[in-house]
Amino acid sequence: MSNDIICRIGAGAGFAGDRIDPAVALAASGQVDTVALECLAERTLLPALKARAADPNAGFDVRLKRRLTPLLPAAHATRCRIVSNLGQANPRAAGRAIAKLAAELGCTGLKVAAVHGDDVMDRREHIAWDRPIEGGLIGAHAYIGAAVLSQALEDGAGVVVAGRVADSALFAAPALRRLDGSAHALAGAMAVGHLLECSGQLSGGNFAPAGGAMLSAQDYARLGFPLADVRADGTAEIRLLDGAYGILTPETATLQLLYEVHDPSRYITPDVVLDFSGVRFELTGHNRIRMSGVRGHGAPETLKVAGFMELSGWIADCEIGFAGTGALDRARRAAETLRLRLADWTDDDVAIDLVGVDSILRAGSPAMTSAPPEVRVHVSARCADAEAAQVVEDEIYAMTLSGPAGGCSVRSERRPRIEVVDGYILASLVQPRIEWSQAS
């Protein structure tokens, strides 16, 4: 059996706010037949659900127009297709908005497939949750697989827009119908998806080799996103465009392959359970590797569900700065003072530490080698209501008048208390559907 390249997939985005220019460069290159864009983290869905509740034509990525205005014409010119979950909580409305935008941009005839059916809020009694639901459940979305996306592409979609889909499925969908039919090939295509779904994290972003060297600012500023030439057996060559900035090696690929994976021999996707224990990466050229050895072990009977709870209250997160000689000592004294003032908060509900010293790694921070010329005191506190959050913010501000000298540059933010809870639903209870629109 021939083992030809069956599709060429570009990584267009790894999160909702990702850079736009790398996707445009891939689409314009003529070297990919599909660009896939991952634009939906758990935290992104919650504001989208609220927007949809307020307006039935809202609830998709607010960046849709800004992202697709340069991308649609570039992709249309090279007959490159676009697959994305930027439909967020309302893929059908996103599909209509994309068709309208495509018409305005002159992409006449473009077919847009909106994939919906991931919202399982109306089947919540069939969801087995990992832990009890506290407070109100705001939304419940199943991670759907690649089959429906693939169907849309085979039926002629120029753009496929979905909501909650397994991230790797977005990138694997173009390969699905052309694979050799084995579970290992399917697993290989999904592994390609897993490698591409975080865009720049495969090509030098968030990466330091042993010893801690960095790329240049020019590399980080113009980092190319990766693309994959997938073969029928699920092996792939993964690379950057010629001349692109960044670095793609077996090491960057290994870090991304295992990223947010727990048991590497059992990584569960809706379409197939992946086993990475036999994966091999081979350097085949400059910023070019070959991936092989992914194994697949059947599809799970259930789909993962992400549920959202909003608990009452807020987290107040505030800072006050100190600068000049003695800044560290004054900051430490302010921190002690704030702990006394916030006596109503237990140690479990308040954190007071020094930005620039130990606010992130806490007891795991490296020792200080010299006193920093400026330091910020940070306070985060769980607050039962908005009034309690204001108390914390006011106590920080009061340091400017009643605390150690020179307290300055105060800032604060309040975050709602959101919790994401995982659940499972029988795959047979989730029937994704396609709604078509066309750019006239």
Next chain:
Amino acid sequence: MSNPSTQTTSAKNTKYTRVGDIASGRAGDKGNVLDLTLVARDDAAYKWLARTLTADTVRRELNRVVSGPVQRFEIADLRALKYVLPQALSGGVYASLRPGLHWQKAAIWLLLDLMIEEGSGHVAWQQNL
């Protein structure tokens, strides 16, 4: 990028190697679960890390910062070790009392900054040497 070289620190006449000088790493999160990946720069480094950075040792060193058990997976063909801490990020990204969101991106330094004594394989916190 320059080719990194092993650095050793001398303390009390013993030599220690920093994990981050012989391995690269990345932290990830899903809900409460923190996952830490190390990729050794060569086979010898992999064998040494696999022998010395056991799940128990990593738990002992990391529990000063994050709570709960540690599970380890070995992916020898990729020279990689995976540590999974199911309770480390209790409540998830939004429940954190650190400044801003996503502190856990830095959590890989909890491993990279560990020091391993040559010979004995004893693992110690960098700042305790």
